[in-house]
Amino acid sequence: MNNKILFKVMTTAALLSTLAFPVSAATELNDINGSYAKDAINELLQAGIINGKGDGKFDPTGKISRQDLAIILAKSLNLETQSAPATATFTDVPATHYSYQFVEAAAKAGLIKGQGDGKFGTGQNLSRQDMAVLFVRALGVDAAGKGTDLKFSDAGQIADYAKDAVAAALELGLISGNTNGTFNPAGNAERQAVALVASKFIKKAEELKNEASPPAENPDKESGTTQPQTPATTTPPANPGSTGSSSSSGGGTTNPGTDPDYSELAAPSLAFSDSKTLAFTYSETLDTTHVPTTDDIRITSKDGDQSFPLSIRSIAIEGKSVFVKLERTQALDTEVEASYQPLDSGRAIRSASGKLSPVFSNKQVVYRTDDPLALLSKVIDEAQGLLSSAEGNSGNTTGKYSPFAVESLSGAVITAVEVQHDTLATKERIKEAIHSLNQALDEFKGSMIQPLEISQVAGEFLLKPGTATKIVPAEGNNTYTKQSLKNLIRVQRNGEDQLFTTVNNSEAVSLGLVTNGEVIGSIEVRSSDEQWVTVNNLGSEGLSVSANASATEQSGADLIFTVREAGTIAKEVIIPVRFDAQKPTVTSATYDSGVMTVTLDEPLYNIGYEAPLPGSIRVNYLLTGDPAHPIPLDLTDFTIAHRNGEDTIVIALTDEGMMKFPPFPLPVPVPAFQIVFNQMGDFVGNKPEPVNIPIPFSNPVPLPPYEQD
Known part of the structure; x- marks a missing residue:
């Protein structure tokens, strides 16, 4: 930077150094108390360099746009912003744009430059490496050769154009790396980090002013600068190299396109390299560490007047070309339109020397050939070779x-x-x-059969001592007597579930694995300890897993699922067996106006059925609370509300049941309903003990069934 610009930095720094910042900023920000850059944010706020987003918000961890960084630079350097040209330099920053005068001033000073194609790149986010480039350039520091000694573990990911500037910014104390030893060069800068770096930038300019010593009597005269001394080592907060600011605050994102040394990559030529691949070919070798995504490149086709996007399978960089592979092949003479607009500077296409690709929109590309017969012969040769x-x-x-x-x-x-x-x-x-x-x-x-993807689904296999459970190939809900293999392990290919089948082979304790209608493998199931668990083949009914009646919760055993394909073991999955002989316990049982609610300490299931049958639960009336003399209710006297896996059951007397038990005018000693769990228990079939539900006197007290006249 020339000395005149440097002196303007010094003037701003001197102004800041004379300000006495109050504890509360002129505009109170209520979301920066936890920010490591709180003091820097308040300083820049007081100096009028940045503002909040309104409603007392600064959004310290938000991103920052290119135009907002132009505002910060222009204000920090005290650049002349009132004499902006009548005609906009960039088509996406018109004279009516809020950042127009600042973008024009920064561009005139040589600090920023557009991305080519006449655009500035409004709205794109600033990367950490580009923030270093811009602030170091604004200081006018000679950074040549400093990038050779970078110690970050990801130094190889820093673009060549930015390495010297990153090293210089680190040496000057403007930025630091992350606590894990990385720099994350392509990561987005945060608003709080840009504020911190901008504050350090202004103070560093003050140091340079003292070393340069410009003549006091003629401040407009250009003066020489001296190489700044290496500052004392500081410990800036982790990851301060990123920040952002609102559109009204200044600060902004830039990408390699703002550097005049790397913004001159010529526009690419576009052509189909085959029936489903477009090639963007440049004049220089490209940097393979910055690859755009489907968010940055769009390919569209037309059907009449309607335009629709084409799905992109992959994007790769090789040599001087970016190859965009589509999901589907295109017919000859098909016309598509290609657009490139990077949404993140870290994904912007650039040359190995750092020159940025220009953006482009709706460039027409036609898949064509001058000699269809020759192309047909070429495709036939390829097909016959395959x-x-x-x-x-x-x-x-x-x-x-x-x-x-x-x-x-x-x-x-x-x-x-x-x-x-x-x-x-x-x-x-x-x-x-x-x-x-x-x-x-x-x-x-795309038809080559891909490897199997095998994973564990169930965390454990529950068994009740002395009982057996089937493992079946068919899908369905698990019960205490039958479990689907798909609920235990998952076998997929290309993300699609594979089918299982039974194997009528008494020698193999396994189920068959099916692909495209062919049995191509097996899932063998065995026990790690047959003292406690045994597995047997039931032929067309699947497999049987039996638990020893003497097994306890402390007994240890696993089920080992060995998946074989064409005789070769693909993977083994081990699921521990847990023995459960503990009956569920009722934790709450209440009666209110004909409704009984029972809650247990674990989920209940209908033993052998998907839904509760009327006989799943028996309800008795105990006139004196004595279970020795129960009066059973008919199945039509009550309803059951419960779903498998729930721990609460609601039993409601029907109108018919209430008529059998009308309100009794006098208290009866300890009347109660008794709930008996006939076909309901925990997952392995342990049934709760019957529970008596006392009927409070405040409720209508039912009488025993009476005979009608």
Whole structure:
């Protein structure tokens, strides 16, 4: 930076140094008390360099945009902002934009530059490495060669254009790395961190002023600067290298495009490299550490007047090109439109030397060929080569090609060869053959059977001592007598659940594994200790897991599930067995106006049924509270409300039941209802003991059933 700009920094710094900051800022911010940059935020707020977001908010951990950093730089440097040009330099920062005069001033001073294509990049976020570049450049410090000694564990991820500036900013105490030894160069800068760095920047400029000593009698005269001394080592807070600020506060995001040394990458040429891949080719080798995502690149097609996006499978950088692979193949003469607008500076396309790619919108690209017949021959050769490599390697196990895909590609090749040899074939027919064969090729390439993905589902396998539970291949809810294998382990391929089947083989304690209708493997189940648990094959009924009657909760055993594919072990899953002989305990039982509510210490299940049957629970009336003389209620006298896995049961007397037990005018000694759990218990079938529910005198007290006249 020239000395005139440097002196303006010093003037601002001197102004700040004379301010006496009150405890409460002019604009009270109520969300910065926990910020490590609280003092710096208040200083810049008092100096008019930044503002809050309104309603007393600063949003210290928020992001900061490019235009807002231009505001901070312009205000910190006291740049001339009143003489902005009548015509905007950047098409996305018009004269009506709130940051217009500040962006123009910063651009005129050479601090920032657009991204090419006449745009500034309004709204993009500032990265940590670019913040270092801008503040170091604004100080006018010679940073050349300093980047060779960076010690961060991720120093290799810092862009070449930013390494010297990051090292200089670190040396000057403007920034620091993270506590884990990284710098996170492409990470977004936070508003609080930009405020802290801006405050340090102004103070560092004051130090440079003292060393440069400009003539006091003629402050407008340019003066030389001296190399600043290395400041004393400081310990800035972890991760102060990022910050942000509101659109009215100043501070802003920039990306490598704001540096004149790396914003000059020429626009790329766009073309299809094959039927589903677009290539953005530049004039220079690209940096492979900054790869855009599907948020940054958009490919669209048209159907009449309607435009719709095309799905992108992958984006990769190789050499001078960015390759955008689509999900589907395109027919010849298909026209698409490509747009590139990076939403994060860390993903911006750039050359190895740091030059930034210009953004572009709706660039038309057509998949075409001058010689369709030659292209058809090329695609046929590729398809025949793949079929030759797949010969003897088709099947439904890992690493093989799907037989259906092999058959489909073979048929497409036969059809294409017929067109190839047809001397009367029109160009349109040849193009159709190319498209059909490309589609079959794409399906074939994606048809190779992928490895199995095996994971554990159940945390434990519950058994009641002296009982047995089946493991079945069919889907369904687990009960104490039957559990679905899919509720114990998950076997998938390409994210899709694989099917299981029974195996009628008395020698194998296993279930079959099915892919594309073929049994390609097995799931063997065995016990780690047959003293406590045994596993047997029930043929078409699945497997049986039995617990020794003498097993206790302290007995230890595991079920080992061994998944085999084509005879080879793919994975073993071990699920511990827990023996449960403890009956559920009633923790609360109340009666109120004909409704009984019973809560237990663990969930209850309907033994052998999905829903409670009328006979799942028996209700008795105890006139004197004596269970020795119960009066049973009919099944039509009450209803049961309960779902499997709930710990509360609600039993309500019906109108018919209430008529049998009308209100009794005189107190009866300790009347009660008794609840008997016939077919309800915990997950392994342990039934609770019967519970008596006293009927308070404040409730209508039922009489025993009486005979009608």
